[in-house]
Amino acid sequence: MNSELSRSDAVREAAQAAVPAALADLGTLVRIPSVAFPGFDRAEVARSAEAVRGLLDALGIFERVEVKTAVIHETGEEGMPAVLATRPARRGAPTILLYAHHDVQPVGDEALWESAPFEPTVRDGRLYGRGAADDKAGIMAHVGALRALIEALGTDFDLGVNLFIEGEEEAGSASFAPFLSDNADALRADVIVVADSGNWDAVTPALTVSLRGNVRFTMTVRTLDHASHSGMFGGAVPDAMMATVKLLATLWDDAGAVAVAGLAERDAETPDYTEETLRSEAGLPEGVSPIGRGTILSRIWNKPSITVTGIDAPSVRNASNTLSPEVSVVISARIAPGQSAAEAEAALMAHLRAHAPFGAQVTFRDADRGDAFLVDTGGDAVTAAREALAEGYGVDPVDIGVGGSIPFIADLVREFPGAQILVTGVEDPHARAHSPNESLHLDTFRHALVSEALLLERLDTAR
Known part of the structure; x- marks a missing residue:
């Protein structure tokens, strides 16, 4: 360490x-199509895990x-490969657990990508590619911050450091809970940093x-033999x-707000956020109105939402003059903080059963909740994180x-009830995670890496 510089x-x-080396290594990770969904090549997820292990x-x-x-308890199947690294604390220093995930979303329609999804490409200050933001950038923020700590302080620091780089977050984290249980001693920490969220904007950091x-569940509506x-x-x-369309329409009122009895809302203040910003960040064109009631951020942060994310029915190409006997849809609901997912699931299913038209038979399967x-x-740790973010970005952070x-954060809380959990991220609102043309804002990544390195230094001196 330069003796003329403070720690x-x-x-x-x-x-x-x-930063440059971290971005180069990020490009290498992005080139690995580590999709953990069923039907994709598990060997690519294993290759991604090995690449992370090497780093x-x-x-x-x-x-x-x-x-x-880890083995998924409900099915007996083996989960996707994760990477675990451990370094014990010394001389009374705390231990930090750094989390990210190395699996990615499927590409979707490749024709919608402006560059190859698994070929990292820099355009206009952004790095494009599947996983460039969500969440391989989270991995490299951790790695880059640790490299900086080692470069500045050497390897003889006292902070305990554990890393858990998951391999199936995008596919539902089915083996997350058993992995925590199987490796609780190795993962136990005083502070947990989950690098899988976003920031207020491209220049303003945030703590989530x-x-x-x-x-989430699949609903099947049947009216004919x-x-x-x-x-x-x-x-x-x-x-x-017809029955499905009428039934789904009962889930929202005329303003597009959720109309299901038993789904709660949280009463909390939200920062100013304009409709113009919403249109820009969500891609909502002029002429299409926002939905819901209350402040825009209260609708997104503190109220429930319901989305139909998939449907099995005759396609337009295969349409015929036929009355369909059965239709299946995937319903995905977001639940307000403060309400249990189990309670919300029960309310939603009760509503659908009660409003099924014409005596239609309604059944549910593949339920999942968090x-x-x-x-x-x-x-x-929250105070230390805010100070590090302010110094790393040059802008005071906001709580968002x-x-x-x-969902796995609930597992972390249950397994490590005494740990302080910090949810951070490297994404800005234009990252388009899960969508075509996912990208990482390079300046945001640089600030995130610097901030995490400063947080590690602060925690190393905490006693």
Whole structure:
């Protein structure tokens, strides 16, 4: 370490210098199509895990670095490969657990991408590619910050550091809970940093202090024993498509707000956020109105939402003059912080059963749910994180809610109830995670890496 620099100055300088190498390694990770969904090549997820293991092993600070899997209790199947690295604390220093995930979303329609999804491409200050933001950039923020800490302080620091780089977050984290249980001693920490959220904008950092929960299931609506001719029986016989459309319409009122009894809302203040900003960040064109009631951010952060994300029915190409006997849809609901996902699921299914038209038979399968999350912002780690973000970005951070869900955080709270959990991220609102042309804002990544390095330095001196 340069003797003329303070510890934090030396770490900041080393972190700035670590950015180019971190971005180069991020490009290598993006080239690996590590989709953990069923039907995709598991070998690519394993290849991605090995690449991450190599990056962590090369740091030279861990007692062990290994690729591990856990067995999913409900099915007996093996989960996707994760990477676990451990370094114990010394001389009373705290231990930090750094989380990210190396699996990515499927590409979707490749024709919608402006450049190849698994070929990292820089355009206009952004790095494009699937996983460039969500969440391989989170991995490299961790790695780059640790490289900076080592460069500035050497390997003889006291902070305990564990890393858990998951391999199936996008596919539902089915083996997350058993992985935590199997490796609880190795993962136990005083502070947990989950690098899988976003920031207020491209220049303003954020701590995520609330996340909505989620409920997802497939609903099948059946009205006939078999398909029938629409001309012969239409007008007297309810087909499944008609029944499904009428049933789904009961989920929202005329303003587009959720109209399901038993789904709660959270009463909390939200920052100013204009309709113009919403249109820009969400891609909402002029002439299409926002939905819901209340402030825009209250609708996204503190109220439930319901989306139909998939449907099995005759396609336009295969349409015929037929009354469909059965239609299946996937319903995805976001649950306000403060309400349990189980309670919300029960309310939603009860509503659908009660409103099924014409006596249609309604059944549910493939249910999945995750609880919402509210952060206790009174801990010392939150103060340290805010200070590090302010220094790393040059702008004071804001506390934000997020409309999305990270269900596994409830597992972290249950397994490590004494840990302070910090939800951070490297994404800006234009990252388009899960969508075509996903990208990472390069300046945001640089600031995030510097901020995390400064947080590590602060925690290393905490006693």
